[in-house]
Amino acid sequence: MSHELTQRADGTVEFAYLKSDGLPWHGLGQPMEDGASIDQWRVAAGMDWNIGRSRVRYGNETNFRTIEDQHVLYRSDDKSPLGIVSNKYQVVQPAQVIEFFRDVARAGGLELSAAGTIQGGKRFWATAKIGEAAPTSINDKIGGYLLLSTSADGSLATEARLTSIRVVCKNTLQFARADAKPALKVSHRSVFDARAVKESMGLNEAAWAAFRHNLVRLADVQLHETEAADIVAGLFATGTGELQRDKARETAGFAKVMSLFNGAGMGSQLDGVFGTANGVLQAVTEYADHHVRARSDENRFIASQWGGGAALKQRAWDQLIALAA
Numbered sequence: 001m002s003h004e005l006t007q008r009a010d011g012t013v014e015f016a017y018l019k020s021d022g023l024p025w026h027g028l029g030q031p032m033e034d035g036a037s038i039d040q041w042r043v044a045a046g047m048d049w050n051i052g053r054s055r056v057r058y059g060n061e062t063n064f065r066t067i068e069d070q071h072v073l074y075r076s077d078d079k080s081p082l083g084i085v086s087n088k089y090q091v092v093q094p095a096q097v098i099e100f101f102r103d104v105a106r107a108g109g110l111e112l113s114a115a116g117t118i119q120g121g122k123r124f125w126a127t128a129k130i131g132e133a134a135p136t137s138i139n140d141k142i143g144g145y146l147l148l149s150t151s152a153d154g155s156l157a158t159e160a161r162l163t164s165i166r167v168v169c170k171n172t173l174q175f176a177r178a179d180a181k182p183a184l185k186v187s188h189r190s191v192f193d194a195r196a197v198k199e200s201m202g203l204n205e206a207a208w209a210a211f212r213h214n215l216v217r218l219a220d221v222q223l224h225e226t227e228a229a230d231i232v233a234g235l236f237a238t239g240t241g242e243l244q245r246d247k248a249r250e251t252a253g254f255a256k257v258m259s260l261f262n263g264a265g266m267g268s269q270l271d272g273v274f275g276t277a278n279g280v281l282q283a284v285t286e287y288a289d290h291h292v293r294a295r296s297d298e299n300r301f302i303a304s305q306w307g308g309g310a311a312l313k314q315r316a317w318d319q320l321i322a323l324a325a
């Protein structure tokens with residue numbers, strides 16, 4: 001499915017979004033009014049089912065055997081399988097992801113902004129908006145979000161992290177305070193403790209303020225095209241040294257990022273973006289979120305949030321922040 005969201009037999013897409021944030025790029029899902037309750041979000045996002053588990057059985061019609069230490073996880077509503085895991089696998093229910101934000105919203109003034117599932121329910125997540133600002137240009141707004149995601153097939157740990165979305169093109173980038181981890185992961189070998197995760201994530205507003213400050217720093221660093229090319233080549237190089245950088249310059253990824261930096265990117269010619277370190281950052285994030293080669297939009301989305309695309313964005317952030325120091 002090109003939009004990567006789970007679609008039920010009746011055509012309903014398991015995704016809900018805050019109406020005041022605007023229609024998502026895929027144009028799907030249920031719009032939610034400001035102030036909607038956590039329970040309303042759970043139903044609208046299609047996260048109102050549970051994960052069941054059963055021991056793996058195999059055989060023929062008259063003779064079955066059971067594998068005691070292997071379990072099938074499945075949806076309670078339509079009984080479709082989600083994954084095969086060990087008997088020690090600790091399940092996190094879709095409702096727990098939504099419920100995570102109940103007292104966070106109450107204490108911090110946050111409000112759910114999106115929630116849903118992908119791959120038939122194998123992965124699900126929810127985000128709450130921290131704030132929105134225009135640290136570099138009044139036309140280039142950045143929104144800060146707290147994201148909680150997990151999986152029901154063993155492919156993803158339960159992860160809480162702070163992320164930003166650039167409104168002009170919906171690029172995503174992880175952010176954090178200098179004295180806190182950018183993300184906190186809980187293995188499915190451990191019981192998910194929402195209270196401990198919240199305490200470890202620290203003050204959301206402080207993290208958001210630090211991120212805005214760093215974006216302004218990047219917007220103040222002017223970069224010539226040749227300097228930007230050196231940085232981008234380093235991001236795509238598979239090793240150290242000029243030979244590896246030269247090879248990186250021949251890749252399609254390098255060419256695309258430089259094209260986005262030089263004016264083809266969404267919002268790339270805005271003040272504080274064009275010809276700056278921030279411009280390189282936004283070109284890399286747009287590439288990872290929208291243009292990187294992938295077998296499908298679904299695979300690209302997953303990579304941009306939890307895989308190679310997320311790692312590329314983080315490397316770009318680290319190198320550019322070091323440059324602006």
